[in-house]
Amino acid sequence: MTTTEPILQLDHLVKQFPIKAGVLRRTVGQVHAVSDVSLDLFGEETLGVVGESGCGKTTLGRTLLRLIEPTSGTITFQGRDITHIGKAEMRAVRRDLQIVFQDPYASLNPRMSVREIVGEPLRIQGVDKGETRERVAEMLQAVGLLPEHGNRYPHEFSGGQRQRIGIARAITVHPKVLILDEPVSALDVSIQAQVLNLLEDLQERFELSMIFIAHDLSVVRHISDRVAVMYLGRVVELASRDTLYDAPAHPYTHSLLSAVPVPDPRAERTRQRIVLQGDVPSPASPPPGCHFHTRCPLATERCRTEVPLLVPIDGDTLHQVACHYPLQAGETLLERVSQVAVTR
């Protein structure tokens, strides 16, 4: 299973997008998409990254492949700093770092046959034609398609099959790390399970390390070994899957989990749901201090001024939280809220 050496390390990664305005297109502000994110991906593990829209999870995925250049921070792949290496070198590194995109309709070139699509990464890597043909057939089979599907074009396939093509394209160069950006959210419910199972099979067969980016907490729980929760560009909690879902420490994680509807009427009837007030603030002007303080029922003056760091809880280095007042194991946010109300 997972190794103890990180295969990919992000150290204080920052990505800001300039906001330009006026005739001269002067920079008038910054969108803080990713703010100071440090994460390790271990060999053959699946790291889930969850968060709501605008939390920076997609930018994070693209930045660590350098499809978007980071503003600052470092990306280390297998012990080597790849943050500033040149284009040709980066191309060689991408053989080991591949990505599957969210929209299977937009991410496949409609004018290319499936064989050309799946074989393109091999062509870029300079693999000869005969081997490419063989490898493409093998990959199509690995993702549950038939070799003869190679002659067809994307429009002839359903959403689920297109996502299989996207996955085949990503693994055809035998990468070590696969970034999956919302790989099942565009698919029908009955098709999602097929693709999730496929990803699990491929991970085992090709010894892949995966970063699984999604907004669906149920899907992330299913597939991940560890999970990072992002809010407005920062990682607010990082823990092993079961710890995160059974004993979340950050008030945001807690309320996010309580907001997810579960397909079980009895559970829904007895559930205590915490409905967060307000919207996610704009990443162009994130609030000072803890980014979550504007919606947090526990926020104090300290939260409004002092940025909480992502630190281990009770010496458990596997469980890290960025909160001044983390919840204890087994404590619910509602209990804490009522406690706070009494003492105030």
Place this chain on the structure above:
Amino acid sequence: MSEPDAPLLEVSNLSVTFRTDAGPVRAVTELSMVVHAGETLAIVGESGSGKSVTALAIMRLHPKSATITGSITFEGGELLTLSDREMRHVRGNGIAMIFQDPMTALNPVFTIGDQIVEMIRAHRQTPKAMAWKQAAELLELVGVPEPARRAKQYPHEFSGGMRQRAMIAMAIANSPRVIIADEPTTALDVTIQAQVMEVIAAAQRETGAAVILITHDLGLVAGAGDRVQVMYGSRLFETGGLDDVFYRSANPYTKALLSSIPTLGSRAADRLTPIPGNPPSLLRPLPGCPFEPRCSWAIDICGEAMPDLRVVADGHSSRCHRADEVSVSGVDPHSATTASVPIAAGMPAHVAMPVSPVPEVLG
């Protein structure tokens, strides 16, 4: 209003057919359903199952290329034979709709207040100043902060969740008897989704309206529905009370759907049980049951004859030749299905529909 037990809305034998370049596509086939005052009926299905077209047909907002047969009665009166003018009176006043995407459903060049006021004054002779006051009250009811100021803003100045609240305010402006919510939270984040679902529930309590909740999310149904209708391949596949459908389902599709989705509660190491294959093409309907190619319960007759919707218990019906057997097999929706399902790998590619008239209409 007629007698107290009479349904508010009754759909009988509704079929909706679209003319397309590739031939006729039947998006809804012989659908019957009733909605009672104050209840929430959830219609669940995947894309192309016919759930949204049903809603559009009830509102008579379907495109001209569609032909409708059957009957839709509201408070005892037939809707399909009403003139356009009479229908306009029903829309918004008797039956209102909340659309999936508030950005396209709201007019970008008018303020939110203008649009709510227009909605009120379309049905009531209310002086403008009074209507503006009502608009602010409605916005307050749906949880828009500073309603008087926000009413003067344009849709682009609202966040997604706030836009959806504004849509709900418009929908309930004239206290409709039925609110149709078509995927009302699909475009929203979960924490905002929870807020919007609460607002819909509050609006329902406030107005006593019946809600038809159209969604693909079984979790939302479990939280909000009283009764459930499951649609597949343009037909009603199962209908019953919430617990009937979730805990005592008599339909293989419903069962397979429930066991294919990962849930927060399920032990994560469990492998998912996927439904093999793809949803059916409406262009080339099968002679038998549309779910037959994907069904682990299928027997010979399933490929030959369309099963009828049969009653398995009071208020609980299922479209399946083996409904009685299916209903007694296993109670827990999260336990694995009894029969082993062939793995999806290597399934022949059902070539996707070249044109998809239905989603475009819904756009």
